[in-house]
Amino acid sequence: MNVTTIDHRALAAVAQGHGTESFASREPVFQVKDLAVAYSGNVAIHDVSLDVYKSSITAFIGPSGCGKSTLIRCFNRMNDLVPGATIAGDVLYHGKDLYARDVDPVEVRRRIGMVFQKPNPFPKSVYDNVAFGPRVLGLKDDLEARVEGALQRAALWDEVKDRLKGSALSLSGGQQQRLCIARALAVEPDVILMDEPASALDPISTTRIEDLMHELKRDYTIVIVTHNMQQAARVADMTAFFSVEVADDGRRTGVLVEYDVTAKIFTTPADKRTEDYVTGRFG
Amino acid sequence: MSRALKGGVFKALLLLSLAVGFVMLGALLVDVFRDGLPYVDWMLLSNPPSSSPLDAGARPAILATLYIAGLLLLLAVPVGVGTAIYLEEYASKTRWYNRLLEVNIQNLAAVPSIVYGILGLAFLVRGAGLGRVLLAGALILTLLVLPTVIIAAREAIRAVPDSIRQGGYALGATQWQVVSRQVLPAAIPGIATGSILALSRAIGETAPLIMIGAVTYIAFDPTLLGPFTALPIQIYSWVGLPAEEFKFLAAAAIVVLLGILLVMNALAIWLRNHYRRSW
Amino acid sequence: MRISFQEALDQLEADLQREGELVLRSVRAACEALCAQDAELADEVIAFDDDIDELYLAVERNVEFLLARQTPVASDLRLVLAILHSNLHLERIGDSCTTIAKLTKLTHGLPPDPALLSGFREMGERAEEMIRVALASLRDRDRQRAESLLASDELIDIANRRVVTHLLKLGGDESQREWGLRMIIVSRCLERIGDHAVDIGEQAAYLVTGEFREFTDASH
Numbered sequence: 001m002n003v004t005t006i007d008h009r010a011l012a013a014v015a016q017g018h019g020t021e022s023f024a025s026r027e028p029v030f031q032v033k034d035l036a037v038a039y040s041g042n043v044a045i046h047d048v049s050l051d052v053y054k055s056s057i058t059a060f061i062g063p064s065g066c067g068k069s070t071l072i073r074c075f076n077r078m079n080d081l082v083p084g085a086t087i088a089g090d091v092l093y094h095g096k097d098l099y100a101r102d103v104d105p106v107e108v109r110r111r112i113g114m115v116f117q118k119p120n121p122f123p124k125s126v127y128d129n130v131a132f133g134p135r136v137l138g139l140k141d142d143l144e145a146r147v148e149g150a151l152q153r154a155a156l157w158d159e160v161k162d163r164l165k166g167s168a169l170s171l172s173g174g175q176q177q178r179l180c181i182a183r184a185l186a187v188e189p190d191v192i193l194m195d196e197p198a199s200a201l202d203p204i205s206t207t208r209i210e211d212l213m214h215e216l217k218r219d220y221t222i223v224i225v226t227h228n229m230q231q232a233a234r235v236a237d238m239t240a241f242f243s244v245e246v247a248d249d250g251r252r253t254g255v256l257v258e259y260d261v262t263a264k265i266f267t268t269p270a271d272k273r274t275e276d277y278v279t280g281r282f283g
Numbered sequence: 284m285s286r287a288l289k290g291g292v293f294k295a296l297l298l299l300s301l302a303v304g305f306v307m308l309g310a311l312l313v314d315v316f317r318d319g320l321p322y323v324d325w326m327l328l329s330n331p332p333s334s335s336p337l338d339a340g341a342r343p344a345i346l347a348t349l350y351i352a353g354l355l356l357l358l359a360v361p362v363g364v365g366t367a368i369y370l371e372e373y374a375s376k377t378r379w380y381n382r383l384l385e386v387n388i389q390n391l392a393a394v395p396s397i398v399y400g401i402l403g404l405a406f407l408v409r410g411a412g413l414g415r416v417l418l419a420g421a422l423i424l425t426l427l428v429l430p431t432v433i434i435a436a437r438e439a440i441r442a443v444p445d446s447i448r449q450g451g452y453a454l455g456a457t458q459w460q461v462v463s464r465q466v467l468p469a470a471i472p473g474i475a476t477g478s479i480l481a482l483s484r485a486i487g488e489t490a491p492l493i494m495i496g497a498v499t500y501i502a503f504d505p506t507l508l509g510p511f512t513a514l515p516i517q518i519y520s521w522v523g524l525p526a527e528e529f530k531f532l533a534a535a536a537i538v539v540l541l542g543i544l545l546v547m548n549a550l551a552i553w554l555r556n557h558y559r560r561s562w
Numbered sequence: 563m564r565i566s567f568q569e570a571l572d573q574l575e576a577d578l579q580r581e582g583e584l585v586l587r588s589v590r591a592a593c594e595a596l597c598a599q600d601a602e603l604a605d606e607v608i609a610f611d612d613d614i615d616e617l618y619l620a621v622e623r624n625v626e627f628l629l630a631r632q633t634p635v636a637s638d639l640r641l642v643l644a645i646l647h648s649n650l651h652l653e654r655i656g657d658s659c660t661t662i663a664k665l666t667k668l669t670h671g672l673p674p675d676p677a678l679l680s681g682f683r684e685m686g687e688r689a690e691e692m693i694r695v696a697l698a699s700l701r702d703r704d705r706q707r708a709e710s711l712l713a714s715d716e717l718i719d720i721a722n723r724r725v726v727t728h729l730l731k732l733g734g735d736e737s738q739r740e741w742g743l744r745m746i747i748v749s750r751c752l753e754r755i756g757d758h759a760v761d762i763g764e765q766a767a768y769l770v771t772g773e774f775r776e777f778t779d780a781s782h
Contacts, residue, residue: 081452083375110455120446123469133454136464180450187454207563214566233631234567266630 026053029191029221030075035089037070037079044070045254048089050240057213057222059236059262061229063282066242067254068225072193074098075223076112077105110137113184117196119176121168121183126160129168129179133187146186154182155212174205181212192216194224198231210235229278232262239265241274315541319534327535331502332517336528341536344517347417347505348543351513352486354421355428359485360478362425363432367474370433371440372462392430399427400494408495415496417511423495428485435477439470472558479551483544489515514540567632571641574624575701578645578652581617582697585652585659586690588614589755592659592666593686596748597679601670607663614656621649640772644765648700651758651765655693658751658758665744665751672741675732678725682745685721685752688714692759700766708763712777718756725749 028051036046045067052058060068070079077098079085091098098108110133122129130147134140147164151157156178160171168179177197184192194213198206213222213235226232232239240259244252258265258274269275276282330340366388374381403423413419443466451461497512499520505511512520514536521533588610595603625646628634634642692714699708726749729742760777768774 076453078449078453081449083377106455106457109453114453116446116449116453118446120444120450122447122450122465132451132456132464136451136454136456136460183450183454211563211565230633233633234564263627263631267626 026056028052029054029094030223031090031092031095032071032074033090033092035071035074035087035091037067037074038086038088039082040084042251043253045242048256050256050259052221052223053238054221055217055219056237057217057224057235058238058240059232060223060225060240060242061227061232062242062254062257062277063244064227065252065254066244068242069195070254071242072195072223072225075191075193076114077108078114080105110187111189112191112193113187113189114193114195115177115180115184115197118200119173119180121171121176121179123167123169125165126168126171126179127164130182130186133183137187139187150182150186151179153185153216154178155208155215156182172205174201174208177201177205177209178212181209189220191221191223194222196225196227199227206231233266236262238262241265241269241271241277243273243277312541315534315537318531319536319538322531322535323538327532327539331504332500332521333502336526336532339521339529339532341514341517341532341539343501343503343505344512344514344536345539347511348486348514348540350417350505350507351421351424352482352543352547354418355425355482355485356478358421358425359428359432359481360474363429363478364436364474366429366433367436367440368462368467371437372458372466388430388433392434395490396427396488397490397494399423400491402426403491403495414508415498415510416508417505418507419495420492420497420511420513423491424485424488427488427491428481431481431484432478435481436470436474439473439477440466442473443469472554475558476551476555479547479554483547483551486513486543486547487515487540489513489519492516514543564632567634567638570624570628570632571634571638574621574628574642574645577617577621577624578648579697579701581614581621581649581652582693584610584614584617585655586693588656588659589686589690589693592662593683593690595663596666596686597683599666599670599674601667604663604666608660611656611660614653618649618653618656621645625649637769640769644700644769648762648765651761655755655758658755662748662751665748669741669744672737672744673734674741675728675738675745678728678745681721681725681728682748682752685718685749688718688721689752689755689759692718692756693762696759696762696766699763700769703766703770705767705770708766709777711760711763715756715760718753722749722753 030052032048032050032052035048037044048071060071062068073079074087074091075093075098079087087099093108093112097103122132124132127147130150131143134143134146139146148157148161151160156175159175160166160179168176171179177200181192181197198209201209210231213224216222217237224232224236238259239262241257242254243257245255246252258269258271260270264270265274266278269278273282326338327340328345329342330338331342332339332344370381370385374384376382400423403419403426407413407419407422408415447465447469448461451465452458456464492513493516496510497516498510499512499516501510501512518533518536518540521529521536588607591603591607591610594600595607625642628642632638692711695707695711695714698704699711726746729746732738732742734742764775764777767777
């Protein structure tokens, strides 16, 4: 009787169910090296180096004031819009310097989309909201199919297909946020950045958004900022924990403490500060 | 004094101040309408003025007032809105010249209208050689009204939440696209309301027009580059005439002017209500 | 809703059931090796335990990750805890099989008693059946089926006690007595396997009722 045949691949799959070995070989989409951001001379965050991998969800967690929103806004050059914002260090996108002189921020934002904390649909119809991006970028061909595709991928099509011309502001909070996601998807980005996407929503809408993220990560790379660490534990493959350093003169600066596979951050974090934060014993 | 009593006294004082305003305005209106309404007829609207009150009309004045309103719309609104867009969306608020510009605009809104009249006389009528023409009157009223339009437009543009702009930028829109496709359409109700209110104030201005040489008697229809008069001036002129009937005609002209103002303000209110949105 | 959580949960249950399959194979092989006095098969059983241990550790780790990341509550939490405990019991069963195999090797060449061996065969089959029922009751959330394990366990316990009585009557020379002594441990191992199967059944009942209750107290 043969007892030694065992499905070693199946065993490996079991071990990898939480992604512990699967990231080393993935292509990095963003490579951040020694990044520091200052607003009018005040350093908001510094010493950040990490890689964001393709088709994964990366979460930035940490207490308020640790600069995680500042950091995520570097990825699509939204910090350019803040007067007095300066950046030191490198952000590479597919190997190319995002802040090089010849890089057009408008083109950057087309490839790297963003969803904000409070849903911000335009005061127009549902259709016009989703069509706005393609229209301003000159992607006018087959607009209707594009809009429908984006709404489908954002799991909103069934709920709005009969009222595309209705005002976007008449949708519920959760629907509005999914509309904002559809809006970002309509320009076919490579990456989707989400700055606390569910913090203004009720628990059921939050779960729907989390399930949506799980679907979307097959085709897009997702980076999210969240102050809800359980959310990061649930959805993210990689988690970065940021904290606040207080200098002698009272100045507060954000700093990257630990960046690892989510399973590890929430079971055996390497840094005590991470342990204190995730167990809720911070501050 | 008990709290309830204090509250009651306060409320009574408020009602009293309201009453003062209403009663005075009401008395004025009643007086004017009583005198003027019977004289508001087709003749008033279509006849040119004459020395005989029986067939005097205010047609040139009414037409001139309407032309001026139209010109103000064409001149003041685009320039005012353009300035507002520059100041709100493009200007860096820390630069000294932009802050100087802001202070200037606030001050200009408070300048007495007669000063604008003198300005017009010096630079447009004499300096540019335009002469005492309708266009000069319209131009100077444009300057008068411009600060108000700019301020109203800025308020409307500021009322558009920044999250809308951020959303637009995040999708890859350029600054011009965000302004023209998101900010401006959202601000139009506020801009329209503010502009119409500014315009309706300008139509009632008399001093600047007199300064730049509007005539008090003109019997033919006004043209852009010809002599002109306006309703307020016509009214002023009729009131000064000895014959009793002219006073009634003046009252009638006031009624017409009030009518025009009422229509403009009603339009402003309708626009505000129709396009009002809650953010 | 909570797609990735449900997937992880389903995967965990599937892994446990697969571990159960491996353990059943181990039990069958250990009894086969014992009854046929097959030292080579016994070696295979011992080597095979490494595979069971690997799966055991993987399930342990995945339970840890699931608890940390998904914070399950209510029936989800009971399921995860039931899996955690059942995982341990399955690993223990595997260890018992290894012990049986080692003893089979140790007693190779010593004269066996055919009656005892046939008794062991029966105990082994009953233990195998109990494991099957336990795993099925866990999978199907079937409390009654779980509770039926008690009766089967009684029979194994009785058979275990009879082994000692039988051996005392056997007597014989030194090698026969050595064989007998070793077989007492084998019998104990088979009885322990039955106990572990009952424990898994208790986890199945806990999963359904939310109350952990031993089917019978141990003073029997």
